Amino acid sequence: MSRDHTILTPKVLEKISHLREHFPVEALTIPLLHAIQDEHGYVSREAISESAAHLGLPLAKVLKVATFYTIFNQEPKGKLHLQVCTNIACWLNGANDLVAHLEQRLGIKAGETTTDGKFSLSRVECLAACGTAPAMQVNDTYVENLSKAKLDDLIDKWSKSECCGICDGDGDGGGEEEKA
Protein backbone atom coordinates (compact mmCIF):
# COMPACT_ATOMS: atom_id res chain seq x y z
CA MET A 1 0.00 0.00 0.00
CA SER A 2 1.26 3.41 -0.92
CA ARG A 3 2.13 5.84 1.84
CA ASP A 4 0.15 8.40 -0.15
CA HIS A 5 -2.84 7.25 1.78
CA THR A 6 -1.45 8.36 5.13
CA ILE A 7 -0.48 11.90 4.11
CA LEU A 8 -2.38 12.63 0.93
CA THR A 9 -5.59 11.18 2.26
CA PRO A 10 -8.81 11.42 0.23
CA LYS A 11 -9.86 14.21 2.61
CA VAL A 12 -6.72 16.19 1.80
CA LEU A 13 -7.08 15.69 -1.95
CA GLU A 14 -10.76 16.56 -1.82
CA LYS A 15 -9.83 20.02 -0.53
CA ILE A 16 -8.08 20.91 -3.77
CA SER A 17 -10.32 19.01 -6.17
CA HIS A 18 -12.39 22.08 -7.06
CA LEU A 19 -9.25 23.91 -8.21
CA ARG A 20 -7.94 21.25 -10.59
CA GLU A 21 -9.93 22.26 -13.62
CA HIS A 22 -9.20 25.96 -13.18
CA PHE A 23 -5.51 26.08 -12.28
CA PRO A 24 -2.35 24.69 -13.89
CA VAL A 25 -0.84 21.91 -11.81
CA GLU A 26 2.02 23.97 -10.34
CA ALA A 27 -0.51 26.44 -8.91
CA LEU A 28 -2.00 23.61 -6.87
CA THR A 29 1.18 23.42 -4.78
CA ILE A 30 0.19 26.04 -2.18
CA PRO A 31 -3.44 24.87 -1.84
CA LEU A 32 -2.19 21.28 -1.43
CA LEU A 33 0.31 22.28 1.26
CA HIS A 34 -2.49 24.18 3.05
CA ALA A 35 -4.69 21.10 2.88
CA ILE A 36 -1.91 18.91 4.28
CA GLN A 37 -1.28 21.28 7.17
CA ASP A 38 -5.01 21.50 7.93
CA GLU A 39 -5.14 17.74 8.24
CA HIS A 40 -1.78 16.91 9.82
CA GLY A 41 -0.83 20.15 11.58
CA TYR A 42 2.42 20.55 9.70
CA VAL A 43 4.13 19.88 6.39
CA SER A 44 6.78 17.21 6.84
CA ARG A 45 9.61 16.45 4.40
CA GLU A 46 7.75 13.29 3.55
CA ALA A 47 4.61 15.30 2.79
CA ILE A 48 6.65 17.52 0.49
CA SER A 49 8.03 14.49 -1.38
CA GLU A 50 4.60 12.99 -1.72
CA SER A 51 3.11 16.29 -2.90
CA ALA A 52 5.79 16.57 -5.57
CA ALA A 53 5.13 13.02 -6.71
CA HIS A 54 1.38 13.57 -6.69
CA LEU A 55 1.57 16.80 -8.70
CA GLY A 56 4.27 15.43 -11.01
CA LEU A 57 6.61 18.30 -10.11
CA PRO A 58 10.31 18.14 -9.28
CA LEU A 59 10.89 17.75 -5.53
CA ALA A 60 13.00 20.93 -5.52
CA LYS A 61 10.06 23.00 -6.77
CA VAL A 62 7.73 21.95 -3.98
CA LEU A 63 10.47 22.04 -1.33
CA LYS A 64 11.44 25.61 -2.16
CA VAL A 65 7.82 26.71 -2.01
CA ALA A 66 7.08 24.88 1.26
CA THR A 67 10.10 26.46 2.93
CA PHE A 68 9.46 30.00 1.62
CA TYR A 69 6.12 30.63 3.27
CA THR A 70 5.99 31.07 7.03
CA ILE A 71 2.51 29.60 7.49
CA PHE A 72 3.77 26.13 6.64
CA ASN A 73 5.09 24.55 9.82
CA GLN A 74 8.01 22.31 9.04
CA GLU A 75 7.64 20.48 12.32
CA PRO A 76 4.65 19.53 14.49
CA LYS A 77 3.15 22.29 16.61
CA GLY A 78 1.12 22.13 19.80
CA LYS A 79 -2.63 21.71 19.68
CA LEU A 80 -2.89 25.45 20.17
CA HIS A 81 -0.38 27.54 18.31
CA LEU A 82 -0.25 30.98 19.91
CA GLN A 83 1.17 33.35 17.30
CA VAL A 84 1.63 36.73 18.91
CA CYS A 85 2.17 39.72 16.66
CA THR A 86 5.14 41.81 17.80
CA ASN A 87 5.23 44.19 14.86
CA ILE A 88 4.94 47.93 15.28
CA ALA A 89 1.31 48.55 16.35
CA CYS A 90 1.26 45.54 18.68
CA TRP A 91 4.73 46.39 19.99
CA LEU A 92 3.54 49.94 20.78
CA ASN A 93 0.74 48.32 22.75
CA GLY A 94 2.92 46.06 24.86
CA ALA A 95 3.20 42.87 22.78
CA ASN A 96 6.69 42.12 24.08
CA ASP A 97 5.34 42.07 27.63
CA LEU A 98 2.62 39.69 26.51
CA VAL A 99 5.14 37.31 24.96
CA ALA A 100 7.18 37.40 28.18
CA HIS A 101 4.04 36.74 30.18
CA LEU A 102 3.09 33.78 28.00
CA GLU A 103 6.63 32.41 28.19
CA GLN A 104 6.40 32.52 31.95
CA ARG A 105 2.87 31.04 32.13
CA LEU A 106 3.60 28.24 29.70
CA GLY A 107 7.19 27.58 30.83
CA ILE A 108 8.51 27.74 27.27
CA LYS A 109 10.32 30.26 25.11
CA ALA A 110 8.85 31.71 21.92
CA GLY A 111 9.50 29.16 19.20
CA GLU A 112 8.94 26.20 21.55
CA THR A 113 6.15 23.74 22.37
CA THR A 114 5.06 22.59 25.85
CA THR A 115 6.05 19.01 26.71
CA ASP A 116 2.40 17.93 26.82
CA GLY A 117 2.03 19.10 23.21
CA LYS A 118 -0.78 21.45 24.07
CA PHE A 119 0.75 24.88 23.42
CA SER A 120 3.24 26.31 20.95
CA LEU A 121 4.28 29.94 21.16
CA SER A 122 5.60 32.05 18.30
CA ARG A 123 6.28 35.67 17.54
CA VAL A 124 4.82 36.63 14.17
CA GLU A 125 4.79 39.67 11.92
CA CYS A 126 1.86 42.03 11.31
CA LEU A 127 -1.52 40.25 11.19
CA ALA A 128 -3.44 43.32 9.94
CA ALA A 129 -5.21 43.71 13.27
CA CYS A 130 -3.44 46.92 14.30
CA GLY A 131 -6.62 48.74 15.32
CA THR A 132 -7.30 46.04 17.89
CA ALA A 133 -3.70 45.61 19.02
CA PRO A 134 -2.20 43.73 20.64
CA ALA A 135 -3.36 40.73 18.65
CA MET A 136 -2.49 37.10 18.14
CA GLN A 137 -3.63 34.27 15.97
CA VAL A 138 -4.42 30.99 17.68
CA ASN A 139 -4.30 28.34 14.99
CA ASP A 140 -6.53 30.08 12.42
CA THR A 141 -8.46 32.36 14.72
CA TYR A 142 -7.63 35.96 15.55
CA VAL A 143 -7.81 37.00 19.19
CA GLU A 144 -7.59 40.76 19.57
CA ASN A 145 -7.40 43.52 22.18
CA LEU A 146 -5.18 41.30 24.28
CA SER A 147 -4.17 41.97 27.85
CA LYS A 148 -2.39 39.85 30.42
CA ALA A 149 -5.70 39.26 32.20
CA LYS A 150 -7.40 38.18 28.98
CA LEU A 151 -4.53 35.82 28.19
CA ASP A 152 -4.66 34.34 31.70
CA ASP A 153 -8.38 33.66 31.32
CA LEU A 154 -7.85 32.00 27.95
CA ILE A 155 -4.91 29.89 29.14
CA ASP A 156 -6.94 28.78 32.19
CA LYS A 157 -9.86 27.84 29.98
CA TRP A 158 -7.74 26.03 27.43
CA SER A 159 -5.64 24.20 30.05
CA LYS A 160 -8.74 22.76 31.71
CA SER A 161 -10.65 21.69 28.64
CA GLU A 162 -9.85 18.52 26.75
CA CYS A 163 -10.85 20.22 23.53
CA CYS A 164 -8.85 23.25 22.57
CA GLY A 165 -12.08 25.22 22.30
CA ILE A 166 -10.88 27.10 19.28
CA CYS A 167 -10.43 24.43 16.68
CA ASP A 168 -12.55 23.82 13.57
CA GLY A 169 -16.12 24.90 13.84
CA ASP A 170 -15.94 26.54 17.22
CA GLY A 171 -13.94 29.62 16.44
CA ASP A 172 -14.46 31.08 19.88
CA GLY A 173 -11.17 32.72 20.42
CA GLY A 174 -12.71 35.22 22.76
CA GLY A 175 -11.91 37.97 20.28
CA GLU A 176 -14.31 37.33 17.44
CA GLU A 177 -16.77 39.89 18.65
CA GLU A 178 -14.12 42.56 18.36
CA LYS A 179 -13.37 42.05 14.72
CA ALA A 180 -13.06 45.38 12.93
Added chain:
Amino acid sequence: MKKVFTEAAANSKDYQALTEVLTHKTPEAVITEVKKSNLRGRGGAGFPTGVKWSFMPNNEVAPVKYLVCNADEGEPGTFKDRFIINQMPHKLIEGMIISGYAIGAKVGYIYIRGEFRKEAEFLQTAINKAYSDGWLGKNILGKNFTFDLFLYRGAGAYICGEETALLNSLEGKRGEPRLKPPYPAQVGAFSKPSCVNNVETLANIPWIMLHGGEAFAKLGTEKSGGTRLYSMSGHLQHPGIYEFSPTLTLREAIQEAGGVRGGKKLKAVIPGGASAPMLRADEIDVCIDFDSLASVGSMAGSGGIIVMDETTCIVEAALVLLKFYAHESCGQCSQCREGSPWLSRIFQRIENGQGKLADLELIEDLCKNMAMQTICAFSDAVTGPALSSIHKFKEEFIQHIESGACPLKNHQAKRV
Protein backbone atom coordinates in the same frame (compact mmCIF):
# COMPACT_ATOMS: atom_id res chain seq x y z
CA MET B 1 -19.20 65.13 3.54
CA LYS B 2 -20.07 62.24 1.24
CA LYS B 3 -18.34 58.99 1.95
CA VAL B 4 -17.74 56.04 -0.32
CA PHE B 5 -17.51 53.21 2.14
CA THR B 6 -19.11 54.09 5.41
CA GLU B 7 -22.28 55.15 3.58
CA ALA B 8 -22.03 52.89 0.54
CA ALA B 9 -22.92 49.72 2.37
CA ALA B 10 -26.14 51.22 3.67
CA ASN B 11 -27.11 53.42 0.73
CA SER B 12 -26.52 51.48 -2.42
CA LYS B 13 -27.83 48.11 -3.34
CA ASP B 14 -25.19 45.58 -4.23
CA TYR B 15 -24.90 44.93 -7.97
CA GLN B 16 -26.94 48.02 -8.87
CA ALA B 17 -23.84 49.58 -10.43
CA LEU B 18 -23.05 46.39 -12.31
CA THR B 19 -26.56 46.34 -13.76
CA GLU B 20 -26.15 49.96 -14.89
CA VAL B 21 -22.78 49.26 -16.45
CA LEU B 22 -23.78 46.12 -18.33
CA THR B 23 -26.96 47.79 -19.61
CA HIS B 24 -25.66 51.22 -20.56
CA LYS B 25 -21.87 51.39 -20.68
CA THR B 26 -19.18 50.12 -23.02
CA PRO B 27 -15.89 48.92 -21.48
CA GLU B 28 -14.21 52.04 -22.87
CA ALA B 29 -16.80 54.24 -21.16
CA VAL B 30 -16.06 52.53 -17.83
CA ILE B 31 -12.34 53.21 -18.23
CA THR B 32 -13.02 56.83 -19.18
CA GLU B 33 -15.18 57.29 -16.08
CA VAL B 34 -12.49 55.77 -13.83
CA LYS B 35 -9.88 58.05 -15.40
CA LYS B 36 -12.15 61.02 -14.67
CA SER B 37 -12.51 59.89 -11.07
CA ASN B 38 -8.78 60.31 -10.39
CA LEU B 39 -8.88 57.04 -8.47
CA ARG B 40 -5.36 56.07 -7.48
CA GLY B 41 -4.17 52.65 -6.32
CA ARG B 42 -5.02 52.16 -2.65
CA GLY B 43 -2.45 49.42 -2.06
CA GLY B 44 0.25 51.99 -1.56
CA ALA B 45 1.78 53.01 -4.87
CA GLY B 46 -0.98 55.47 -5.73
CA PHE B 47 -0.83 54.79 -9.46
CA PRO B 48 -3.86 56.11 -11.41
CA THR B 49 -6.21 53.13 -11.81
CA GLY B 50 -7.74 54.18 -15.12
CA VAL B 51 -4.29 54.59 -16.64
CA LYS B 52 -3.22 51.17 -15.34
CA TRP B 53 -6.30 49.66 -16.95
CA SER B 54 -5.59 51.33 -20.27
CA PHE B 55 -2.22 49.52 -20.41
CA MET B 56 -4.07 46.25 -20.93
CA PRO B 57 -3.91 45.08 -24.55
CA ASN B 58 -7.17 44.90 -26.48
CA ASN B 59 -9.19 41.75 -27.08
CA GLU B 60 -7.89 41.16 -30.60
CA VAL B 61 -4.26 41.12 -29.47
CA ALA B 62 -4.96 39.33 -26.21
CA PRO B 63 -8.19 37.35 -25.96
CA VAL B 64 -7.22 35.90 -22.57
CA LYS B 65 -6.52 38.39 -19.80
CA TYR B 66 -6.81 38.33 -16.03
CA LEU B 67 -7.88 40.69 -13.30
CA VAL B 68 -6.11 40.01 -10.01
CA CYS B 69 -7.18 41.46 -6.70
CA ASN B 70 -4.40 42.05 -4.22
CA ALA B 71 -5.84 41.11 -0.82
CA ASP B 72 -2.45 40.31 0.68
CA GLU B 73 -2.71 43.26 3.10
CA GLY B 74 0.61 42.96 4.87
CA GLU B 75 1.96 46.49 5.26
CA PRO B 76 2.37 46.87 9.03
CA GLY B 77 -0.20 49.34 10.32
CA THR B 78 -2.77 48.54 7.61
CA PHE B 79 -6.05 46.69 8.16
CA LYS B 80 -8.58 48.36 5.86
CA ASP B 81 -8.83 45.56 3.28
CA ARG B 82 -9.78 43.17 6.06
CA PHE B 83 -12.48 45.68 7.04
CA ILE B 84 -13.86 45.78 3.48
CA ILE B 85 -13.82 42.00 3.16
CA ASN B 86 -15.60 41.57 6.48
CA GLN B 87 -18.09 44.42 6.06
CA MET B 88 -18.89 44.59 2.37
CA PRO B 89 -17.55 41.63 0.42
CA HIS B 90 -20.07 42.20 -2.37
CA LYS B 91 -18.73 45.69 -3.05
CA LEU B 92 -15.38 44.05 -3.81
CA ILE B 93 -16.93 41.31 -5.94
CA GLU B 94 -19.08 43.81 -7.83
CA GLY B 95 -16.08 46.09 -8.34
CA MET B 96 -14.13 43.16 -9.76
CA ILE B 97 -16.86 42.17 -12.21
CA ILE B 98 -17.12 45.75 -13.50
CA SER B 99 -13.33 46.06 -13.71
CA GLY B 100 -13.10 42.72 -15.52
CA TYR B 101 -15.69 43.99 -18.00
CA ALA B 102 -13.67 47.19 -18.51
CA ILE B 103 -10.34 45.51 -19.23
CA GLY B 104 -11.76 42.53 -21.09
CA ALA B 105 -10.91 39.89 -18.48
CA LYS B 106 -13.20 36.91 -18.16
CA VAL B 107 -11.44 35.55 -15.11
CA GLY B 108 -10.54 37.21 -11.85
CA TYR B 109 -8.43 35.99 -8.96
CA ILE B 110 -8.48 37.25 -5.41
CA TYR B 111 -5.14 36.59 -3.78
CA ILE B 112 -5.83 36.77 -0.04
CA ARG B 113 -3.17 36.52 2.65
CA GLY B 114 -3.03 33.10 4.28
CA GLU B 115 -3.63 34.41 7.79
CA PHE B 116 -7.07 35.67 6.72
CA ARG B 117 -8.59 32.22 7.07
CA LYS B 118 -11.98 33.37 8.35
CA GLU B 119 -12.05 36.22 5.86
CA ALA B 120 -11.32 33.78 3.03
CA GLU B 121 -14.17 31.53 4.11
CA PHE B 122 -16.49 34.52 4.41
CA LEU B 123 -15.46 35.84 1.00
CA GLN B 124 -15.89 32.41 -0.61
CA THR B 125 -19.43 32.28 0.77
CA ALA B 126 -20.10 35.69 -0.78
CA ILE B 127 -18.63 34.53 -4.12
CA ASN B 128 -20.85 31.44 -4.03
CA LYS B 129 -23.87 33.66 -3.37
CA ALA B 130 -22.95 35.93 -6.29
CA TYR B 131 -22.77 32.84 -8.51
CA SER B 132 -26.13 31.54 -7.35
CA ASP B 133 -27.70 34.98 -7.85
CA GLY B 134 -26.36 35.12 -11.41
CA TRP B 135 -23.84 37.94 -10.90
CA LEU B 136 -20.92 35.65 -11.70
CA GLY B 137 -20.50 33.01 -14.37
CA LYS B 138 -21.70 32.81 -17.94
CA ASN B 139 -23.78 35.51 -19.68
CA ILE B 140 -24.26 37.77 -16.71
CA LEU B 141 -27.66 39.55 -16.91
CA GLY B 142 -28.21 37.76 -20.20
CA LYS B 143 -25.44 39.80 -21.80
CA ASN B 144 -22.54 38.51 -23.78
CA PHE B 145 -20.26 38.83 -20.78
CA THR B 146 -18.79 36.05 -18.69
CA PHE B 147 -16.76 36.49 -15.53
CA ASP B 148 -15.46 33.82 -13.18
CA LEU B 149 -13.88 34.57 -9.85
CA PHE B 150 -11.45 32.39 -7.90
CA LEU B 151 -10.07 32.85 -4.42
CA TYR B 152 -6.45 31.87 -3.79
CA ARG B 153 -4.90 31.84 -0.33
CA GLY B 154 -1.33 32.97 0.21
CA ALA B 155 0.77 31.44 2.95
CA GLY B 156 2.48 34.14 4.95
CA ALA B 157 4.91 36.33 3.03
CA TYR B 158 4.88 40.13 3.15
CA ILE B 159 6.59 40.34 -0.22
CA CYS B 160 3.54 38.80 -1.93
CA GLY B 161 1.89 42.22 -1.65
CA GLU B 162 4.31 43.31 -4.41
CA GLU B 163 2.31 42.64 -7.56
CA THR B 164 4.76 40.47 -9.45
CA ALA B 165 5.65 38.45 -6.35
CA LEU B 166 1.92 37.95 -5.91
CA LEU B 167 1.65 36.67 -9.48
CA ASN B 168 4.47 34.20 -8.90
CA SER B 169 2.79 33.02 -5.71
CA LEU B 170 -0.53 32.65 -7.54
CA GLU B 171 1.29 30.39 -9.98
CA GLY B 172 2.47 28.18 -7.11
CA LYS B 173 6.00 29.55 -6.93
CA ARG B 174 8.03 31.32 -4.26
CA GLY B 175 6.86 34.90 -3.88
CA GLU B 176 9.86 36.48 -5.58
CA PRO B 177 9.26 39.72 -7.49
CA ARG B 178 9.86 39.64 -11.22
CA LEU B 179 12.22 41.83 -13.16
CA LYS B 180 10.25 44.44 -15.13
CA PRO B 181 9.68 44.86 -18.04
CA PRO B 182 7.71 42.94 -19.06
CA TYR B 183 5.02 44.48 -16.88
CA PRO B 184 1.99 42.44 -15.77
CA ALA B 185 -0.11 44.16 -18.46
CA GLN B 186 2.05 42.32 -20.99
CA VAL B 187 3.06 39.16 -19.13
CA GLY B 188 1.13 38.64 -15.90
CA ALA B 189 -0.51 35.64 -14.27
CA PHE B 190 0.10 32.37 -16.12
CA SER B 191 1.95 34.38 -18.81
CA LYS B 192 -1.22 36.28 -19.79
CA PRO B 193 -1.75 40.05 -19.62
CA SER B 194 -2.97 40.84 -16.11
CA CYS B 195 -4.04 43.81 -14.09
CA VAL B 196 -3.41 43.74 -10.34
CA ASN B 197 -5.52 46.08 -8.18
CA ASN B 198 -5.90 46.43 -4.43
CA VAL B 199 -9.13 45.49 -2.58
CA GLU B 200 -10.03 49.08 -1.69
CA THR B 201 -9.30 50.30 -5.23
CA LEU B 202 -11.72 47.75 -6.68
CA ALA B 203 -14.35 48.28 -4.00
CA ASN B 204 -14.52 51.96 -5.02
CA ILE B 205 -15.60 51.11 -8.58
CA PRO B 206 -19.34 50.52 -7.94
CA TRP B 207 -19.64 53.96 -6.27
CA ILE B 208 -17.84 55.62 -9.17
CA MET B 209 -20.18 53.93 -11.64
CA LEU B 210 -23.29 55.01 -9.73
CA HIS B 211 -22.28 58.58 -8.95
CA GLY B 212 -19.88 59.36 -11.77
CA GLY B 213 -16.15 59.93 -11.95
CA GLU B 214 -16.45 63.67 -11.37
CA ALA B 215 -18.36 63.26 -8.11
CA PHE B 216 -15.68 60.86 -6.88
CA ALA B 217 -12.89 63.18 -7.96
CA LYS B 218 -14.50 66.01 -5.98
CA LEU B 219 -14.26 64.01 -2.76
CA GLY B 220 -10.48 64.16 -2.92
CA THR B 221 -7.71 66.49 -3.96
CA GLU B 222 -6.98 67.81 -7.42
CA LYS B 223 -4.77 64.84 -8.27
CA SER B 224 -6.25 62.11 -6.11
CA GLY B 225 -9.96 61.40 -6.18
CA GLY B 226 -12.23 59.99 -3.53
CA THR B 227 -12.16 59.49 0.18
CA ARG B 228 -9.83 56.85 1.59
CA LEU B 229 -9.96 54.32 4.36
CA TYR B 230 -7.26 55.10 6.89
CA SER B 231 -6.08 52.46 9.35
CA MET B 232 -5.34 54.33 12.57
CA SER B 233 -3.23 52.53 15.17
CA GLY B 234 -0.64 52.94 17.88
CA HIS B 235 -1.02 55.18 20.92
CA LEU B 236 -4.43 56.54 19.96
CA GLN B 237 -7.48 57.03 22.11
CA HIS B 238 -9.70 55.36 19.50
CA PRO B 239 -7.74 53.29 17.00
CA GLY B 240 -9.64 51.78 14.08
CA ILE B 241 -10.75 52.35 10.49
CA TYR B 242 -11.71 55.90 9.50
CA GLU B 243 -12.91 57.15 6.15
CA PHE B 244 -11.39 60.57 5.52
CA SER B 245 -11.10 62.97 2.66
CA PRO B 246 -7.38 63.24 1.88
CA THR B 247 -7.78 67.00 2.25
CA LEU B 248 -7.67 66.46 6.00
CA THR B 249 -4.37 67.10 7.74
CA LEU B 250 -2.54 64.46 9.70
CA ARG B 251 -3.18 66.48 12.86
CA GLU B 252 -6.94 66.48 12.15
CA ALA B 253 -6.92 62.76 11.40
CA ILE B 254 -5.24 62.06 14.74
CA GLN B 255 -7.79 64.26 16.50
CA GLU B 256 -10.63 62.37 14.79
CA ALA B 257 -9.25 59.19 16.32
CA GLY B 258 -9.41 60.76 19.77
CA GLY B 259 -5.86 62.05 19.84
CA VAL B 260 -2.96 60.52 21.74
CA ARG B 261 -4.29 58.46 24.61
CA GLY B 262 -3.62 58.95 28.30
CA GLY B 263 -2.85 62.67 27.97
CA LYS B 264 0.58 61.88 26.57
CA LYS B 265 2.36 64.06 24.03
CA LEU B 266 2.78 63.02 20.42
CA LYS B 267 6.32 62.10 19.42
CA ALA B 268 6.22 60.63 15.90
CA VAL B 269 3.84 59.43 13.22
CA ILE B 270 4.32 56.91 10.44
CA PRO B 271 1.71 58.20 7.98
CA GLY B 272 1.41 55.45 5.36
CA GLY B 273 2.33 52.00 6.65
CA ALA B 274 5.72 50.76 7.85
CA SER B 275 7.58 51.77 4.70
CA ALA B 276 6.61 55.42 4.99
CA PRO B 277 9.33 57.62 6.52
CA MET B 278 8.41 58.86 10.02
CA LEU B 279 7.32 62.40 10.71
CA ARG B 280 7.99 64.36 13.91
CA ALA B 281 5.19 65.84 16.00
CA ASP B 282 5.92 69.28 14.50
CA GLU B 283 5.44 68.00 10.94
CA ILE B 284 1.81 66.89 11.07
CA ASP B 285 0.12 69.95 9.60
CA VAL B 286 0.24 68.28 6.22
CA CYS B 287 -2.62 66.81 4.21
CA ILE B 288 -2.89 63.06 4.11
CA ASP B 289 -3.02 62.70 0.32
CA PHE B 290 -0.32 61.07 -1.80
CA ASP B 291 1.21 64.30 -3.10
CA SER B 292 1.25 66.33 0.12
CA LEU B 293 2.91 63.56 2.11
CA ALA B 294 5.41 63.00 -0.71
CA SER B 295 6.24 66.70 -0.62
CA VAL B 296 7.39 66.41 3.00
CA GLY B 297 9.56 63.40 2.23
CA SER B 298 7.18 60.70 3.40
CA MET B 299 4.31 58.88 1.70
CA ALA B 300 0.60 58.15 2.02
CA GLY B 301 1.29 54.56 1.03
CA SER B 302 -1.36 52.16 2.24
CA GLY B 303 -3.05 54.71 4.52
CA GLY B 304 -1.81 53.08 7.71
CA ILE B 305 -1.27 55.88 10.24
CA ILE B 306 0.79 54.69 13.20
CA VAL B 307 0.97 57.08 16.12
CA MET B 308 3.74 57.03 18.73
CA ASP B 309 3.65 58.94 22.00
CA GLU B 310 6.48 60.59 23.95
CA THR B 311 7.38 57.39 25.81
CA THR B 312 8.35 55.60 22.59
CA CYS B 313 11.98 54.84 21.94
CA ILE B 314 12.48 55.71 18.28
CA VAL B 315 15.60 53.54 18.01
CA GLU B 316 13.62 50.52 19.12
CA ALA B 317 10.59 51.43 16.97
CA ALA B 318 12.84 51.52 13.90
CA LEU B 319 14.49 48.31 15.08
CA VAL B 320 11.12 46.54 15.27
CA LEU B 321 10.48 47.48 11.64
CA LEU B 322 13.98 46.59 10.47
CA LYS B 323 13.77 43.15 12.08
CA PHE B 324 10.51 42.71 10.20
CA TYR B 325 12.14 43.62 6.89
CA ALA B 326 15.10 41.36 7.59
CA HIS B 327 12.64 38.52 8.17
CA GLU B 328 10.60 39.25 5.04
CA SER B 329 13.27 39.96 2.41
CA CYS B 330 12.79 37.36 -0.32
CA GLY B 331 16.54 37.07 -0.73
CA GLN B 332 16.85 37.50 -4.49
CA CYS B 333 18.93 40.69 -4.43
CA SER B 334 22.04 40.85 -2.27
CA GLN B 335 21.58 44.54 -1.34
CA CYS B 336 18.28 43.70 0.31
CA ARG B 337 19.05 40.20 1.57
CA GLU B 338 22.27 41.31 3.29
CA GLY B 339 21.42 44.96 3.91
CA SER B 340 18.17 44.43 5.81
CA PRO B 341 19.60 42.18 8.55
CA TRP B 342 22.76 44.30 8.67
CA LEU B 343 20.73 47.45 9.36
CA SER B 344 18.76 45.53 11.96
CA ARG B 345 22.00 44.48 13.73
CA ILE B 346 23.29 48.07 13.75
CA PHE B 347 20.04 49.40 15.26
CA GLN B 348 20.09 46.55 17.79
CA ARG B 349 23.55 47.45 19.03
CA ILE B 350 22.65 51.13 19.28
CA GLU B 351 19.53 50.20 21.24
CA ASN B 352 21.68 48.00 23.50
CA GLY B 353 23.97 50.95 24.19
CA GLN B 354 26.86 49.44 22.25
CA GLY B 355 26.68 51.64 19.19
CA LYS B 356 29.30 54.05 17.89
CA LEU B 357 28.81 57.46 16.29
CA ALA B 358 30.32 56.02 13.11
CA ASP B 359 27.32 53.68 12.96
CA LEU B 360 25.14 56.60 11.89
CA GLU B 361 27.35 57.12 8.83
CA LEU B 362 27.33 53.41 8.18
CA ILE B 363 23.52 53.45 8.15
CA GLU B 364 23.53 56.28 5.60
CA ASP B 365 26.07 54.47 3.45
CA LEU B 366 24.21 51.18 3.60
CA CYS B 367 20.91 52.80 2.69
CA LYS B 368 22.52 54.52 -0.29
CA ASN B 369 23.53 51.11 -1.55
CA MET B 370 20.11 49.59 -0.93
CA ALA B 371 17.79 52.15 -2.50
CA MET B 372 16.93 52.00 -6.22
CA GLN B 373 19.30 49.09 -6.79
CA THR B 374 17.06 46.06 -6.67
CA ILE B 375 14.36 44.16 -8.54
CA CYS B 376 11.50 45.57 -6.44
CA ALA B 377 10.80 48.46 -4.07
CA PHE B 378 11.21 46.39 -0.88
CA SER B 379 14.80 47.48 -0.40
CA ASP B 380 13.81 51.14 -0.84
CA ALA B 381 11.09 50.62 1.75
CA VAL B 382 13.62 49.34 4.29
CA THR B 383 15.51 52.60 4.08
CA GLY B 384 12.32 54.53 5.01
CA PRO B 385 12.29 53.86 8.76
CA ALA B 386 16.10 53.59 8.92
CA LEU B 387 16.89 56.99 7.41
CA SER B 388 13.89 58.92 8.72
CA SER B 389 14.60 57.81 12.28
CA ILE B 390 18.25 58.83 12.25
CA HIS B 391 17.52 62.08 10.43
CA LYS B 392 14.58 63.20 12.55
CA PHE B 393 15.59 61.85 15.93
CA LYS B 394 19.36 62.13 15.71
CA GLU B 395 19.76 63.33 19.30
CA GLU B 396 18.04 60.23 20.58
CA PHE B 397 20.50 58.03 18.70
CA ILE B 398 23.45 60.05 20.01
CA GLN B 399 22.04 59.78 23.54
CA HIS B 400 21.90 55.99 23.21
CA ILE B 401 25.47 55.90 21.93
CA GLU B 402 27.00 58.34 24.42
CA SER B 403 25.24 57.10 27.53
CA GLY B 404 25.67 53.44 26.59
CA ALA B 405 22.02 52.62 27.27
CA CYS B 406 18.49 53.22 26.08
CA PRO B 407 17.28 56.33 27.94
CA LEU B 408 13.65 55.28 27.53
CA LYS B 409 13.98 51.62 28.42
CA ASN B 410 11.75 51.71 31.44
CA HIS B 411 9.45 54.49 30.34
CA GLN B 412 7.65 52.81 27.47
CA ALA B 413 3.91 53.23 27.59
CA LYS B 414 2.47 50.29 29.45
CA ARG B 415 -0.95 49.13 28.54
CA VAL B 416 -1.07 45.51 29.47
